[in-house]
Amino acid sequence: MSKNISYYRKHVIPILFITVIVSLVYANSLKGSFQFDDSQILLRTNLHLSELTLDSLIGSLYFTPDRENLYRPVPCLTLALNYYFGKDDTFGYHMVNIVIHILCSIAVYIFLLKLLLIPGMRPAIAGRYHHQIACMAAFLFALHPIQTNVATYIIQRMTSLAALFYLISFIGYIQFRMGTLRGQRNQTVKKTYAxxxxxxxxxLLAVLSKENAAILPVLVISADFLLFYPLLDPAAKKTTRKIYFIILLLLSCALAYVGPKYIYQWIEVYQTRDFTLFERLLTESRIIFFYIYLLLIPNVDLLNLNHDFSISTGLISPPQTLISIVGIILLVGLAFRYRCKKNLISFAIVWYLGNLVIESTFIPLELIFEHRTYLP
Incomplete structure (x- = not known):
């Protein structure tokens, strides 16, 4: 009985607290109007479900009614269902967004609990205070002002759904990997492979929610190398290196197959932008540290849907560009330097930079959006 009470206090109470507080904080957004790209919901007729038939539901998974290209089918299906039940009344759309944000916050809590209890985690103090760290991080994630963009901007459920499935995938991976470690097999084989x-x-659901989740396999391999690989015996390390090679080879082949198609598309899009590829890469180096500033110092006066961010035209134009590039190099060096002694720090750096790679490097997207910090 006392064990059940302890479990309740330790885990259920923080989850209930997150649910209640987030609901209260975002309650005033429930009647918010459609904003910016939310107009897609009204313009894309294949999202306008009039009946809950299998054919109609399948039709909502595509970008256009002609059903030629799938487009983020998981969030699009939820938007279509919202339209079926509420038409252009935004209440239901916002309600779903808030629920997804709550689930993401809970996933952050569970993810950190699993992560910090991996054997050999350094610094060791992280493991000793894993519950306190997980609670604090989940609360910060749930209530940080920078999350307002994703939680209230309807179309950004694409971002929050991708993050939710991404985190669940990582939780499943950690649980699986723990089940394969010698001396740590406190779960059945069935549970391990489940x-x-x-x-x-x-x-898969994360990638079908938003394409930036495609970096997940690379992050999983990075996490495995930093957190689990050092725990293996020599024979297991040799086998693991072969698995790394096979996975990276398959990813490289997939990239080589689909890459050329997108490269040609990106070249065309860059013709319509007011910045070049080189200028984008330079500017993004500054934006990466601007995101860190917003995360560490949540100045609401700096939060905005559209940021007027100056373009870097050279290494010292403005001078912060070179400083930022050096800063990124130092972060990568720090991650490499502490990969054994402080592997949690290394993983944190890889997590932040890695999850920004797709949206903050070569692809000719808009330069800056706060929702890109949702997962990192």
Whole structure:
């Protein structure tokens, strides 16, 4: 009985607290109007469900009614269902967004609990205070002002759904990997491989929610190398290196297959932008540290849907560009330097930079959006 009470206090209470506080904080957004790209919901007729038939539901998964290209089918299906039940009344759309944000906050809590209890985690103090750290991080994630963009901007449920499935995938991966470690097999084989299935399925759903989740396999390999590889015996390390090679080879082949198509598209898009590829890469180096500033010092006066961010035209134009590039190099060097002694710090750096790679490097997207910090 006392064990159940302890479990309740330790885990259920923080989850209930997150649910209640987030609901109260975002309650005033429930009647907010459609903003910016939210107009897609009204303009894309294939999202206008009039009946809950299989054919109609399948039709909502595509970008256009002609059903030629799938487009973020998981969030699009939820938007179509919102339209079926509420038409252009934004209350239901915002309600779903808030629920997804709550689920993401809970996923952050569970993810950190699992992560910090991995054997050999350094600094060791992180493992000793894993529950306190997980609670604090989940509360910060749930209530940080920078999350307002994703939680209240309807179309950005694409970002929050991708993050939710991404985190669930990582939780499944950690649970699976823990089940494969010698001396740590406190779960059945069935549970271990059920965790692997959850990892793979959730990873697929993350990519089907938003393309930036495609970096997940690389982050999983990085996490495995930093957190689990050092725990293995020599024979297991040799096998693991082969698995790394096979996965990276498959990813490289997939990239080589689909890459040329997108490269030609990106070249065309850059013709319509007011910045070049080189200028974008230079500017993004500054934006990466601007995101860190917003995360550490949540000045609401700096938060905005559209930021007027100056373009870097050279290494010292403005001078902060070179400083930022050096800063990124130092972060990467720090991650490499502490990969053994402080592997949690290394993983944190890889997590932040890695999850910004797709949206903050070569692809000719808008330069800056706060929602890109949601997962990192």
């Amino acid at each position: 965790s692997l299935f959850i990892c793979l399925l959730s990873g």
